[in-house]
Amino acid sequence: MVDVGTDPATGKRKQLTRTFGRLKEAQAEYARITVRRNEGAFVSRNKMTVNEWLDQWLAKKAEDLEETTISTYRVTLDRVRGRLGHIRLQELSEDDVEAWMLWALREGRVRPTKAGPGxxxxxxEMSLTRLKEALNRAVARRLVAVNVAQEITIPRKVRKAERRAKAEVLPWSAAEVHSFVIAVKGDRLYAPLLLSLMGLRPAEVCGMRWADLDLDKATLAIANTRTLVGNKTVVEKDTKSLAGERDLPLPTLVKAALRNFKATQAAEKRAAGQAYEDSGYVLVDELGTPLNVRQLREQAYKVMAENALRRVRLYDARASCFTYLANNGVPDHLLARWAGHTDVRTTQRWYVKPDVEDLRSAADTWSGLTGPPTPVVREM
Structure with missing residues (x-):
């Protein structure tokens, strides 16, 4: 019998009893436990499984995270649970985690009837990150001695092979944005789609209310979002971060489109009478029912298809917007403010994506490095 510390809940002394066949074995284990206890690294044995610990960890995280975020955490960890969840937490090994990672990369996209591609x-990587975070907390709670997933990383060769095989879909160039604006001009949702081209997130467009707009002063306030969880449940909440709550000026084109859209909705309300839902949102259908991000995307894709425009994600309109603003001299701090980011490095890393034509001016500038062109001498 050996003291292993104090119960934080009751303050009472905790003791551990182990039985051995030989005195020498008992003395060795007593010494090991005492050393670990004095180092503050002793871990009592328990039968908790990986699944049980993930349930506890997610329940605690749910107290601080938004519903949409915790939903993503659950989906991400569900990829791990099927193969590792039944293992006792203290018996989980680095080999187990590495074997899961290699399986997930090869055939992890499980279908109801058979395994799918990797x-x-x-x-x-997202699943590994969440698992590492959960195991770090288990270490802090003295449920396990070490985080066995800490050193597991996706092989560099796998990353490079995926990059070679997967063609990157670039955001629209300025010329493609112009083509989309012309194509969508007669669409009922012209104004909301212009808000997307201004760099607003789809959830911000869906959460925009007429009360958030001041058309006389040509400003809008972003303070509310409407997004989808599991592509079916609408969740309304405040902005993604404090930086996301921001005021923006309205360009003349967008201001005019919003005025027209407001007039259109007034006419639709008169025509529908009591059947009209006066929700107060900007993005609504002909009966005033708010539209969600999936419906906004589908309308954008429909316009792209009907006008033979290259299909890109509506969210990537943010990259088109911020790349164009950056190329045309908008300072970094204003760019981050417009995007709703605390750190301009986030804007630059993920949303400023110059293409080869954007670099043309750099090529022209480089020409000066080689000196003025050699004059051509003509023989008389």
Missing amino acids: LGVTSV
Whole structure:
């Protein structure tokens, strides 16, 4: 019998009893436990499984995270649970985690009837990140001695192979944005789609209310979002971060489109009478029912298809917007403010994506490095 510390809940002394066949074995274990206790690293044995610990960890995280975020955490960890969840937490090994990672990369996209192709590197990396975070907390709670997933990383060769095989879909160039604006001009949702081209997130467009707009002063306030969880449940909440709550000026084109859209909705309300839902949102259908991000995306894709425009994600309109603003001299601090980011490095890393034509001016500038062109001498 050996003291292993104090119960933090009751303050009472905690003791551990172990039985051995030989005195020498008992003395060795007594010494080991005493040393670990004095180092503050002793871990009592328990039968908790990985699944049980993940349930506890997610329940605690749910107290601080938004519903949409915790939903993403659950989906991400569900990829791990099927193969590792039944293992006792203290018996989980680095080999177990590495074997899961390799399986996920090869055939992790499980279908109801058979295994599918492997998950993408980003999906597997997200699952590893969440698992490492949960295991770090288990170490802090003295449920395990070490985080066995800490050193597991996706092989560099796998990353490079995926990059070679997966063609990157670039955001629209300025010329493509112009084509989309012309194509969508007669669409009922012209104004909301212009808000997307201004760099607003789809959830911000869906959460925009007429009360958030001051058309006389040509400003809008972003303070509310409406997004989808599991692509079916609408969740309304405040902005993604404090930086996301921001005021922006309205360009003349967008201001005029919003005025027209407001007039259109007034006419629709008169025509529908009591059947009209006066929700106060900007993005609504002909009966005033708010539209969600999926419906906004589908309308954008419909316009792209009907006008033979290159299909890109509506969210990538943010990259088109911020790349154009950066190329045309908007200072970094204003760019981050417009995007709703605390750190301009986030804007630059993920949303400023110059293409080869954007670099043309750099090529022209480089020409000066080689000196003035050699004059051509003509023979008389």
